[in-house]
Amino acid sequence: MAYAANDMSSEAIAERTKPVGSVYTAKDLEGIVDTAAGGTGGEPAEPRSGEAVFNAACSACHATGAAGAPIKGDAAAWGPRVAQGRDTLVNHALNGFNAMPPRGACGNCSDEEIANAVDYMMDAI
Template sequence: MNKSNWMVMSLFGLFLCACGKDPRLEKGEAIVLANCKVCHAQGINGAPILGNEKMWAPRLKQGHEVLVSHALSGYGLMPARGGKPHLSDEDIANAVLYMMSTVETN
């Protein structure tokens, strides 16, 4: 590959990165994989499973803000901040946004 082709390819890559994904979702995904997946991948104690429409439908109706407040302060068997006090409010908000995006049908 010559130099100018390489430039074009890199610019195209940047373009995809900047426009294709909401950066909050990317951050949220990383948080979820590292901190929330233990329960939310398999539904431990009734945790809503990522990508499971049936479990998320009534929760999506409550909206992002309410779900974030539940995730921050704890809710039923859901520990406050997923039991990870080092996570910031923004981390939790991004993580919840990502969780919602696993079922949102546009």
């Protein structure tokens, strides 16, 4: 950023007088170093929220009852299932259970994203 030498605004003065070496912090360099080392330089994508996964991959059945799926928010339908414990529910969501397809047939959902979607449905009861 170029400032006229006679620019006396505090911003201009701060720019002219800031200490040498303050331009890059270690944090600024992290991405550059990662890239040089063969990394992508970026953070891995965040796992999608349970709501996002539900809307994309689960709602076709769990919002409508299609194929006999327990509907999100239907406490009577979910009660005995919840009683099995979260681990069993997540396991059935990952591996399939009767007419429930493995991962809700979501090919690009991670284990964590499927678990997020299960938690999202459990939160609705």
